[in-house]
Amino acid sequence: MSLSAAPFDAAAAARAWRPPPLIANPWLRWGVYLGALVYALVGIGTVEVNWTRAAEGLERGARFLAGFFPPDFVTKREDILEGLLESLTMTVVSTAIGIALSIPVALGASRNLAPLPIYLFCRGVIAVSRSFQEVIIAIVFVAMVGFGPLAGMLTLAFATIGFMAKLLAEDIEDIERSEAEAVRATGAGWFSWIAWGVLPQVKPRLIGLSAYRLDINFRESAVLGLVGAGGIGDTLNTAFDRYEFDTAAAILLVIIAIVLACEYASGWLRRWVQ
Amino acid sequence: MPISTAPDGTPLWRRRTPRADLLVWFGWLCGVALAVACFQFISERTIWAFVWDAPQQGADLVGRMFPPRWDYANQLWKPLWDTINIATLGTALAVAIGAPLAFLAAHNTTPSVALVRPLALVVIVASRSINSLIWALVLVIILGPGELAGILAIALRSIGFIAKLLYEAIEEIDPTQVEALTATGASGAQVLTWGIVPQVMPAFAGITVFRWDINIREATVLGLVGAGGIGMQLEASINTLAWPQVTVIFVLILATVLASEWLSARVRHRII
Amino acid sequence: MTPDARPLLAIRGLTKRYPTGDLALDAVDLEVPPGQVMALIGPSGAGKSTLIRCVNRLVEPTAGEVRLDGEEITRLGRAALRRARRRMGMIFQEYALVERLSVMENVLSGRLGYTGFWAAWFRRFPRRDIVQAFRLLDRVGLAHMADKRADALSGGQRQRVGILRALMQDPALLLVDEPTASLDPKTSRQIMRLLVELCEERGLAAIVNIHDVALAQEFARRIVGLRQGRIVFDGPAEALDAAALTRIYGEEDWSRTIRRAEAAEEEELA
Structure with a gap:
């Protein structure tokens, strides 16, 4: 089959063959290996561990676990219920407000819709909201509005805006141009254009993300109490x-x-939407 | 039928039937009512007098935060390094445990659908449900304050995350590639390493880097409960009302998180 | 009984009923002598795919026996089944290469049944396996592609790699499942020709599931027709006439199909 003049030397080719490495470039490959090794040594080396204290951990852990059993739902029933209700209400309100506000921010953060100043502003809001852990934002809100679930609600709403707006904006930037243009070609105004040309395309994702965020917000509401922002975390x-x-x-x-x-x-809701 | 006929004979078009219209409106009404009721509940627990002067409080806070005490940054490099260590080592530990766990949990690789899989799923759910901060709270009580508690807290939360996304990826692989290797007479372990692992490798790397990025963010607050990292300095600065220092910490966290996000986006881009 | 008369593969009363209740194979009896290339034709859902998968037990048969070289396959334990599978190379419709591995690794994966786990993990194959792989790659004109990733290849090239993977097993029998279904007509013929040539060179028997009747008649000496899990035709390619096709596929005007095959035959004779 081979048309080359010299016959193919399979033995030589086999001698020359090496299994393909994970990273093709040898410099990069050895650099990555060496870097990982050095980091592992330095990183683990600089972890300060109080080993005597940690060694007691097993015994403590056993005692601690023993203290867990049996779980006591009854004695503090009122407190648990109160905390739970706070968490759930925080979750619902913050998700609703967060989603409502994330839509305009998402529109503003889409390069194909918004002028540059608005785009930069909205992207800035998203970056700040996503970069800080919820707990840090909660600290600031607690300082501003005092202890209680309102601070938690504001925190979660703010975090929701960053999360939803970033993912929605990505989706909006990916929409079918032709569909949106077709709506614009009918002479529709800006709002009708958004409502008819853009939103229908991102609606399934909007609903899916909302369900997902509701889930995350509840989880987060369980820790905001640690800094006094209400919810079951407080309890x-x-x-x-x-x-x-x-x-x-x-x-x-x-x-x-x-x-x-x-x-x-939320899994059920997402399947139902699709 | 969205299309009906008016009494005078002209066809009418509506988006939905009147009944469906009513249902949709009713759904919205319920949603809004729920949100309002919930807000009512929160508002009862809020001292609104404090809220009304929030703008003043906020302005006051900003006033106290500026100018930042920049030289404080010199005391923050070590905590920042610890924060990155907690995130990285925690992620590494989570990968070491989460990846095998994913193979036990995936339908097509689990050794036993009846026994091992449900067990693996329970571990995954328990790990995912509890925030790393709560894990840290528990671990600090057991192990004492310090980075070790932080690393373990990050790992415990990440195991479930990594295992869940990875087992979903494993369940979506192309089964004929696996079938083909089985047909050569390869053993189960060989089919796994030659047929399944190459297929999930990109997903695995992407998930790991993604979680590492999240963990950097999480690690910044673990110090609030004593589990090491820059959060310890944050806690101390807030307790002593040293707001100019808090500003510096915030700026440093913002820079670190943005850098890690950029790095993880680059790596994921290269993999895919 | 002379050694030549003993069939390589002997199937007796092979039955497969899926958990859904569908009867895919209904007491099939079939013998394949060494070195024979046999085409298995029949409508979609006739059980062609199930039949060859029951031979190497990718699908567990419900009843019946399968003997390869006299060894009863259906009752083998796991390790023995793996050893038996090494003797049966399989070639797939969608190539079924491990896309993210290189061409060479895909070819070498045919040796997995002969290689220990760690040796395979570190890609430490015996030198003669690698030499053999290069010879085969050169034979099909792909030696220069050895280090390309499998997903960088065209359909015809991938199927060649798929064939080499099966040959690396050093098999006595090839099980070939719709080798040309994803290929264009020209590549289909090239692949079929390559398959038949390789079988002749090495004295391999093959069961080739195939949709294209003309292609089957052209490249296989013996044709077996399957309909609803039963063999309804078994004879030389020349004996496949309109009546036989009607038995296999149902009523249709077959004259053109047959004429095309006959024409191809005459060309070859000429």
Whole structure:
């Protein structure tokens, strides 16, 4: 079959053959390996561990786990319910407000819709909202509006804006130009153009992301209490502070149960939308 | 039928039937009512007097935060390095545990659908449901404050995340490539490493880098509960009302997170 | 019984009922002597694919026996089944190469059944395997592509690699599942010709599932027709006439199909 003049030397080719490496460029390959090794040594080396304290950990952990059992749902029932209601209401309101506000921000952060100044401003909002962990934002809001679920709600709403607007803006930038142009060609105004040409294309994703964010917001609402922003995290923190580990265990179980329920519900909703 | 006929004989078009229209409006009404009721609940627990002077408080806060105490940054390099370490080592540990776990959880690779798979799924769900900050809270009580608690907290939360996304990727592989290797007489372990691993490799690398990026962000706050990293300095500065220092910490966190996001986007782009 | 008379593959009463209740194979009896290239034709859903997958037990048969060189396959344990599979190379419709591995690795993956886990993990194959792989790659004109990734190849090239992977197993029998279904007519003929040539060179038997009746008649000596899990035709390619095709596929005007095949035959004779 081979048309080349010299016959193919399979033995020589086999001698020359090497298994293909993961990274083709040898400099980059060895650089990455060496870098990883050096980092691992330095990184692990600089971790300061109090080994005697950690060694006690096993025994402590055992005692701690023993304190978890059996979970006590009853003694602090009122507190748990109150915290749970706070968390759930925070989740609902913040998701609603966050989504409502994220749509204009997303439109502003889409290069194909917004003029440059508005684009930069909206992208800035998104970057700040996404870069800071919710807890840090909660600290600022607590400082501004005082302790309680309002601070938590504002935090989650702000985080929702960054999350939703970034993903939505990506989607809007990817829309079918022809469809949007067809609507514009009918002489539609800017608002009708958005409503008829752009939103229908991103609606399934909007709904899917909203369900997902609802899920995340509940999860996050469980920790904002640690800095005084209300919710079930507050109750959990108090339980830990008072060494009421059986109550803490109960709260953790409740959180896991609700997260699971949210996950199934949002999975179901996303399938239903598609 | 969205198309109906008016009494005078002209056809009418509506987007939905009147019934569907009503249902949609009712749905919206319920949603809005729920949100309003929830807000009512929150508002009862809010001291609005504090909120009304929030703008003043905010202005006051900003006033106290500026000018930033830039020389404080010199004391922050070590905590920042610790933060990155916590995220990276935690992610590495999570990968080491999460990747095998994913193979146990995926329908097409699990050794036993009846026994091992449900067990693996329970581990994944438990890990995912609990925020790393709560893990840190628990671990600080057990192991004492420090980076070790932070690394383990990050790892415990990430195991579920990595395992879940990876097992979904494993379940979506092309089965004929696996079938072809099985037909050569390869053993189960060989089919796994030659047929399945190459297929999920890009997804695996993408998931790992993505989680590392998230973990950098998470690691910045673990210090609030004593689990090491820059959050410890944040906690201390806030407790002593040293707001000019807080500004510096915020700026440093912002820069780190943006840099890690840029890096992870670059790496993911290269892989795909 | 002389050694020549003993069939390489002997199938008796092979039955497959899927959990859904569909009867894919209904007591099939079939013998394939060494070195024979046999085409298996029949309508979609007739059980062609199930039949060859029952031979190497990618699909577990419900009843019946499959003997390869006298060894009963259906009752083998896991390790013994793997050893038996090494003797049966399989070639797939959509090539089924591991796309993210290189061409060479895909060819060498035919040796997995002979190689230990760690040796395969570190790609430490015996030198003679690699030499053999290069010879085969050169034979099909792909030696220069050895280090390309499999997904960089065209359809015809991929199928060649798929064939080489099966040959690397050093098989006695090839199980070929619709080798040309994803290829254009010209490449289809090239692939079929290559397959038949390689089988002749090495004295391999082959069962080739194929949709294209003309192609089957042209390249296979013996044709077996399957309909609803039963063999309804078994004879030399020349014996496949309109009546036989009607038995296999149902009522249709077959004159053109046959004439095309006959014309091709006459060309070859001339």
